[in-house]
Amino acid sequence: MARFSLLGPVEAVHDGQSRPIRSVPRRALLAILLLAERRPVPADRLIDRLWGAEPPRRARDDLYGYLSRLRAELAGIADLRREPAGYLLDAEPSTVDVHAFRAGVAAARDAEGDEAADALFGRALGLWRGEAFAGLRSAWLDGIRTRLAGEREAAELDHHDVRLRLGRHGELVPGLSALARERPLDERVAGQLVLALHRSGRSADALDHYGRLRRRLNAEFGNEPGPALQELHRLILAATGEARVAVAGPATATAIRQLPAAPRLFRGRVDTLRDLDAAARGGLAVVCGPGGIGKTWLALRWAHEHAGRFGDGQLHVDLRGFDPVEEPVPPADALHLLLTSLGTAPAAIPAGVDARSALLRDRLAGRSFLLLLDNARDSGQVTPLLPGSGPSAVVVTSRGELPSLAVSHGAVAVPLAPMDRRDAREILLAHIGPGRADAEPEALAEILDHCAGLPLALGILAARAAAGPRAPLSAYAAEIAADSLGALDAGETGANLRAVLATSLRRLDPGPAEAFVHFGLAPGPDLGLPAAASLLGVPLAEARGRMAALVRTGLLRESAPGRHAAHDLTRAHAAELAARLDPAARLAAVRRLAEYALHGAIAAERLLSPGRAPITVDPPGEGVLTAPVTDAMAWLGTERETITGLITLTAASGMDGLAWRLTWGLATFFARAGVREAELAVIATGVAAAERSGETAGLLRLLHGLGLLHREARRFDAAEAVLSRGLELAGDTGDDLGVAYFHLALCACHGDREAPLPAIAHATEAAAIFARAGNGTGHGAALNLIAWHEILAGRAATAAGHAREAVDVCRAAGARRNEGSALDTLGRALHVLGRHTEAAATLTEACAILRDVGVQSSLGLALDHLSDAHLALGRRGPARAALTEALERYTEQGMAEAEGARRRLALMT
Numbered sequence: 046m047a048r049f050s051l052l053g054p055v056e057a058v059h060d061g062q063s064r065p066i067r068s069v070p071r072r073a074l075l076a077i078l079l080l081a082e083r084r085p086v087p088a089d090r091l092i093d094r095l096w097g098a099e100p101p102r103r104a105r106d107d108l109y110g111y112l113s114r115l116r117a118e119l120a121g122i123a124d125l126r127r128e129p130a131g132y133l134l135d136a137e138p139s140t141v142d143v144h145a146f147r148a149g150v151a152a153a154r155d156a157e158g159d160e161a162a163d164a165l166f167g168r169a170l171g172l173w174r175g176e177a178f179a180g181l182r183s184a185w186l187d188g189i190r191t192r193l194a195g196e197r198e199a200a201e202l203d204h205h206d207v208r209l210r211l212g213r214h215g216e217l218v219p220g221l222s223a224l225a226r227e228r229p230l231d232e233r234v235a236g237q238l239v240l241a242l243h244r245s246g247r248s249a250d251a252l253d254h255y256g257r258l259r260r261r262l263n264a265e266f267g268n269e270p271g272p273a274l275q276e277l278h279r280l281i282l283a284a285t286g287e288a289r290v291a292v293a294g295p296a297t298a299t300a301i302r303q304l305p306a307a308p309r310l311f312r313g314r315v316d317t318l319r320d321l322d323a324a325a326r327g328g329l330a331v332v333c334g335p336g337g338i339g340k341t342w343l344a345l346r347w348a349h350e351h352a353g354r355f356g357d358g359q360l361h362v363d364l365r366g367f368d369p370v371e372e373p374v375p376p377a378d379a380l381h382l383l384l385t386s387l388g389t390a391p392a393a394i395p396a397g398v399d400a401r402s403a404l405l406r407d408r409l410a411g412r413s414f415l416l417l418l419d420n421a422r423d424s425g426q427v428t429p430l431l432p433g434s435g436p437s438a439v440v441v442t443s444r445g446e447l448p449s450l451a452v453s454h455g456a457v458a459v460p461l462a463p464m465d466r467r468d469a470r471e472i473l474l475a476h477i478g479p480g481r482a483d484a485e486p487e488a489l490a491e492i493l494d495h496c497a498g499l500p501l502a503l504g505i506l507a508a509r510a511a512a513g514p515r516a517p518l519s520a521y522a523a524e525i526a527a528d529s530l531g532a533l534d535a536g537e538t539g540a541n542l543r544a545v546l547a548t549s550l551r552r553l554d555p556g557p558a559e560a561f562v563h564f565g566l567a568p569g570p571d572l573g574l575p576a577a578a579s580l581l582g583v584p585l586a587e588a589r590g591r592m593a594a595l596v597r598t599g600l601l602r603e604s605a606p607g608r609h610a611a612h613d614l615t616r617a618h619a620a621e622l623a624a625r626l627d628p629a630a631r632l633a634a635v636r637r638l639a640e641y642a643l644h645g646a647i648a649a650e651r652l653l654s655p656g657r658a659p660i661t662v663d664p665p666g667e668g669v670l671t672a673p674v675t676d677a678m679a680w681l682g683t684e685r686e687t688i689t690g691l692i693t694l695t696a697a698s699g700m701d702g703l704a705w706r707l708t709w710g711l712a713t714f715f716a717r718a719g720v721r722e723a724e725l726a727v728i729a730t731g732v733a734a735a736e737r738s739g740e741t742a743g744l745l746r747l748l749h750g751l752g753l754l755h756r757e758a759r760r761f762d763a764a765e766a767v768l769s770r771g772l773e774l775a776g777d778t779g780d781d782l783g784v785a786y787f788h789l790a791l792c793a794c795h796g797d798r799e800a801p802l803p804a805i806a807h808a809t810e811a812a813a814i815f816a817r818a819g820n821g822t823g824h825g826a827a828l829n830l831i832a833w834h835e836i837l838a839g840r841a842a843t844a845a846g847h848a849r850e851a852v853d854v855c856r857a858a859g860a861r862r863n864e865g866s867a868l869d870t871l872g873r874a875l876h877v878l879g880r881h882t883e884a885a886a887t888l889t890e891a892c893a894i895l896r897d898v899g900v901q902s903s904l905g906l907a908l909d910h911l912s913d914a915h916l917a918l919g920r921r922g923p924a925r926a927a928l929t930e931a932l933e934r935y936t937e938q939g940m941a942e943a944e945g946a947r948r949r950l951a952l953m954t
Contacts, residue, residue, distance in 0.1 A: 047122040049141045051076050052193070053174030055181065059122045070095065070107075071115045073181045078125070078134035079141050080189060085131035089679070094185040113933045120947065127939055129682065129718065142172040143193065150200045151315045159207050166204035173197060195323050205237045214241040225254070229261065232436075233354075236274050243281050251281055271356040271413045271436060301358035301386060304417065307349040308342045312475065313468025317461060321347050324457035325438045329431065331450060332442045334461035335599040335612055336367060336545040337501030340442040341419055343461065348417055348440065355415040355438070360386055362430070366422025367444060367548040367598075373422045376429040380405055383416075383430065398429050406433040413437060422552065423597070424449035444549060444599025460602070463498025463612060472500065476507030481518065488518035495525040495532075497613040502542055505533045529617050546618045549598045556587070557594035562626065563634055564601070564611065565619030568690020571610035575670045576687065579641035580634050582668030608683075632698055639691045639703045640669045646688060646710025649677035653713040660709055660743065681714040689727045696734045704734035705743050712750035720754045728754065745775055745783050749790060756794050764794050785814035785823060792830050801838040805831055821858025825851045829867040836874055845874040862903070865894035869907040876914050885914040892927075905934030909946060925953045 050056040055072040057064040066072045077094045078086060086094075092104045101107060112132060116125040124135040138144035149169030156162040177193045178186050208217055221238040228234055235258050242251035255278050259270055269275065321343065324330035332340045352359055362382055364374045380401035384394050387408045395401055409432040421427050421443040431439060431454060441447065441456070450456035464472070470493060474482055482489045496502040510521055525532035533542035550558055563580050564572065572580070578588035592609050595601040600619075604610040611619065623631065644665055650657065652674065665671055674680045681688075688707055696704035708731025715724065728751050735744040748771035755764035768790050775783030788811035795804035812827035828851035835844035848871035855864035868891035875884035888911040895904040908931035915924035928950050935943035 047136070047140055049075070049079055049123075049136060050174065051079060051141065051143045052146060052172050052177050054179045057119065057122055064118065064122060066115065066118055068111075068114075069181065071111050071118070073178070073183060073186060074108075074111050074115055075119075075134075076178050076181065076186060078132065079136060080143065081134070082138050082141075082144060083133065083135060085128045085133040087131035091132065095183055097184040109937055113937055116936055117932070129685075143177070145169070146172045146200075147196070147316070147319070150196070150203075151319075153200075153207075154203065159210050162207045163204070163211060166200060166207060170197070170200060170204065192323060195326070196319065199322065202233055202237070209237065209240060209244075212244075214244040217241045218245055218247075229258070232258070232271055232274050235270075236277055239274070239277060239281070248281055252278070255281075269411070273353075273356045301360060301414075302352075303361040303386065304348050304352065304359045305345060305361065307345055311342055311346045312471040313464055314339075314343055314346075317343060317459065318347055318350075321440070321459045322351070324459050325351070325440055327455065327457055328437075329439045329450065329454050329456040330441070330459055331447050331456050332440065332459045332461065333444065333446045333599065335444060335602070335615055336549055337499050337542055337614075338461045338463070338599075338612075339500035340444075340461060342500060344417055344419065344440050344442050348415060352415065355413045355436075357412045357414045357437075359415040359417065361417045361419065363419045364421045364426055366420045366426060367552060368420070373426060376426055377401060379418075379426075379430055384408065402429040405430065409433070409435060409437050411435050415440065418442070421447065423447065424453075428453070445597035464500060464503070465498065466493060469493055469496065469498050469500075469503055472503045473507050473510075476504075476511045477514075477518075481510075481514075485518040488522040491522040492518065492525060495522075495529050499542075499612060499614055501545060502533050502614055505542060529614060530621065533614070542614060543618060546600070546615060549600050552598060553594060557591045557598075560588070560591035561595055561600055561619055562622045564595075564609075565616065565621070565623030566626075566631065566634055567638060567687065568694060569684070569687030571604045571608045572687070573672075573683070574607045574609075575672050576638060576641055576684075577609070579669045580638040582634070582637055585670060635691075635694055635698060636700060636703070637666065637669050639695050639700065639707065640665050641672070642684060642688050642691050643703060643707050643710060644669075645672040645674055645680060645684065646707060648672070648674040649681050650710050650713055652677040653717070657713070660706060660746070662706060678714065678717065681711065682718065685711075685714075685718075689724055692727050692731050692734075696730050701734035701738040702740070705731045705738060705740070705747060707731065708734070709743065709746055709750070712746075712754075715750075715754050716757065720758060722758075725751075725754065725758065725760075741774070741778055742780075745771055745778075745780060748774070749783075749786060752787075752790050753793075756790070756797060759797070761794055761798055765791065768794065781814050782818060782820065782823070785811040785818075785820075785827070788814070789823075789827060789830065792827075792834070796830075796834055796837070799837070801834040804834040805838065808834065821854050822860040822863060825855035825858060825860055825863045825867060828854060829863065829870050832867070832870045832874065836870070836877060841874045841877040845871060845878065848874055861894055862898045862900055865891050865898065865900065865907070866903055868894065869903065869910060872907070872914065873910050876910065876917065881914050881917040885911065885918060885920075888914055901934045902938045902940060905931045905938065905940065905942065908934065909942065921953065925950065928953065 046060065048058045050058070055066065055076050057066060057075065066075055073095055074091065077091060088105065088108060092100050092108055095108070096104060112125065119125055119134075126133055126135070139148070146169045149165055149172075153162045153165035153169060156165055177190045205217055205221065208214075217237070218241050221234065221241055225231075225234050225238050235254065239251045239255050242248070242254065255270070255274070262270060270278075321330055321332060325347070332344050334340055348359060360383055362374070362379050364379060365371045366373045377398045380398065381391075381394055383405055384401065385391060389404070389408065395404065412435065414432070414437040416430070416432070416437065416439045418427055418430060418439060418441045421441050423443075423445070424447045427441055427447065427450060441450070446458040446460065447456065451458065470489070473489065473492065492506055496506060506521060506525065510516070510518060521532065530543045550561060553561070560577065560581060564577075567576070567580060574585060574589055574592065577592055578585045581588055581591070583591075592601060596603055596609065600615060601609045601611050643662065647659075647662055648671075651659070672680070688711060692704050692707045695701075695707065708728055720728075728747070732744065732747045732751060735747050748767055752764045752768035752771060755761075755767060768787050772784060772787035772791065775787055788807040792804045792807035792811065795801070795807065808827050808830040812824055812831060815823035815827055828847050832844040832848035832851060835841070835847060848867055851867035852864060852871060855867055868887055872884045872888035872891055875881075875887060888907055891907045892904060892911060895907055908927045912924045912928035912931060915927060928946055932943060932946040932950060935946055
């Protein structure tokens with residue numbers, strides 16, 4: 046059983062034995078990946094979290110090296126793998142002490158009974174072995190460390206309250222005394238210590254500690270202790286012997302209680318509640334997210350759970366920033382409401398906003414209130430309502446993050462994401478009951494899919510289903526599948542998702558409103574700023590301003606710097622509106638976005654495959670930006686789903702030339718990153734577009750690329766059918782080089798099927814064509830393939846002759862990469878012939894060339910072959926070194942050969 050420790054020195058343990066992670070950067074990398082909780086982390090984000098704003102010059106190379114070595118160090122413990130979205134460490138969260146601590150604390154707070162809570166708190170806090178990530182330093186880890194320290198502190202204080210209720214005050218006095226010396230002005234710690242001292246028969250010491258705290262608060266802040274602590278002091282003076290009040294307990298009877306009822310069916314959000322608690326302890330928290338995401342629910346749940354922390358009570362104002370009927374509440378009116386709630390006579394309330402704001406600060410000074418300011422439109426609506434210094438806290442809910450509050454008042458944003466599937470399911474079950482859900486699990490799953498974790502959508506569907514208990518869930522599932530927004534309407538404005546989304550749109554200026562509608566045209570999960578500018582046909586700066594306005598209203602979120610996304614149902618609303626655009630305007634916008642994507646894809650393709658013959662592309666049209674592409678794989682990886690969506694969209698819109706050219710631009714990327722099943726159908730769409738366009742050269746290129754991708758997916762029948770069709774078409778049109786390349790591709794397919802003789806036949810045809818055309822690069826590659834498949838056919842001597850010829854042809858052509866591969870084949874042939882010394886020398890030369898040109902996959906194979914040659918000569922050390930490096934190359938490239946190399950390496954050691 047593997048376990049991972051982050052609450053102290055970073056450590057991996059397997060079957061009770063520590064597995065050493067030998068370098069500080071790799072320990073930091075392990076911590077970062079474990080904190081991601083089985084979610085992939087992109088390389089750029091890993092670099093940022095490791096090194097912050099000043100990464101080393103070769104940060105990406107260093108990162109890949111660390112990942113490779115960490116993967117080897119974790120072999121047999123946890124799988125560290127590369128996925129399309131980044132690097133993922135597949136470790137069960139319960140085996141990581143940070144996640145176990147958080148889960149344990151959450152369970153303790155939800156426990157029924159103090160005995161159970163005491164045990165759960167004890168186990169969770171017992172996981173700490175010192176400072177989190179001890180000895181590791183990075184800006185990102187430092188921030189997480191600080192947050193964890195706050196969580197530990199809060200858990201310890203909650204644990205103290207539980208133990209006080211259980212009568213274990215005597216055990217607490219020494220630790221609380223030390224904690225009070227460290228934090229002399231913390232009233233919660235003081236209240237716990239005073240109560241523990243009093244119950245331990247040390248009332249004089251309790252009163253003395255209270256007196257010292259009171260004098261210090263008076264001297265430094267001019268304040269008295271809070272009402273709860275004062276009430277505890279009064280009880281001790283009265284010598285009741287039953288002082289049950291803790292500093293987080295009930296406040297005085299005169300406290301103001303304005304909170305609306307707590308949400309009865311609230312479920313989940315444990316981590317976000319914890320984040321809100323940490324943010325509110327700083328004095329000002331902003332719960333933000335799109336309409337229907339559950340901001341008010343979360344804020345009310347937290348406010349009711351922590352109401353006892355605020356001895357003077359709770360104030361609540363609905364600012365109606367996005368009300369579908371009423372206008373937003375002006376700050377002057379909100380101030381009047383708050384002041385009258387605090388007992389100020391209406392005649393004593395001044396007229397101006399500034400004067401009212403100053404009076405509110407005076408009324409709140411030194412008092413402990415929670416202000417819940419719900420549904421704020423912007424920072425300007427909130428700023429006049431904020432208290433000055435003192436123990437009060439403010440929680441704001443808004444569709445935007447209100448960045449001005451962060452700048453001017455240190456507000457901490459608590460963004461809400463859609464609910465995870467488990468919590469979403471719990472909300473539905475709370476409405477309809479488990480029996481009905483168990484009877485139709487597929488319909489329930491479909492409803493969950495379409496609601497996509499949006500609490501308002503879940504609530505509307507659940508309310509409708511609860512109101513119609515005899516209707517099958519499948520009927521609601523079919524309705525939401527056919528019309529997601531239409532199904533999410535319970536007949537009232539506040540229970541109509543389309544109406545809720547429309548309120549955000551109505552508050553927008555025309556430019557951002559147009560941007561939201563056009564966003565509904567864009568396929569893919571998110572949209573970069575240059576793409577948005579092209580879609581709109583506006584300059585980049587204007588697009589940035591419009592997208593920022595959409596973020597402020599919660600319609601979009603910034604999924605990454607410079608990229609914007611929306612919840613699935615919000616995107617559906619945008620798509621509905623986009624469908625109403627003038628058809629000519631809609632097609633023009635799609636064309637601009639497609640041209641942006643095409644020029645980016647072509648630039649990336651030239652970087653990935655500089656030797657590939659280019660295709661003809663028209664210059665970008667008016668209003669189309671071109672993206673500077675420096676990291677081709679990263680750019681295409683980010684835009685992958687947008688481009689595949691645009692292939693389908695342009696083909697359906699009659700833009701066949703754009704559709705097939707976009708498809709061509711992804712060929713090398715797919716060959717390296719892998720192609721998904723759904724993407725094969727998209728490529729087939731591009732092929733059909735090329736056929737309709739009548740551009741035969743384009744069709745041939747797509748058939749070749751599609752055949753190779755089918756081969757990569759091991760769909761050999763499909764690959765051979767596509768490639769054979771391309772071979773015939775190339776022959777019919779007199780494209781001799783095209784014929785040769787289709788022969789090479791068919792050779793590879795037969796080789797994968799372990800049919801070397803047909804593979805040799807195709808490679809021989811290709812070699813003859815390349816030789817006649819004077820194409821040394823292609824000729825050498827074909828000869829190399831002949832030689833390799835002759836080895837597989839048991840003709841090693843003939844293979845060696847063809848491989849030597851391939852080496853000579855490649856050298857004459859200056860094709861270094863092909864030369865390295867041909868030397869690898871020659872070395873392998875010599876090894877099979879038993880000429881191990883010659884083989885080792887040849888393979889050493891092959892590795893040097895391949896390392897120099899940076900072909901990692903081919904280098905891994907050559908190193909593997911070199912290891913075999915060394916081993917045959919009895920050189921175990923060099924053999925082990927070569928195979929170790931081969932394994933690193935295989936692992937970095939995600940190659941299937943890694944597992945075999947790992948097993949053989951284990952046998953060598």
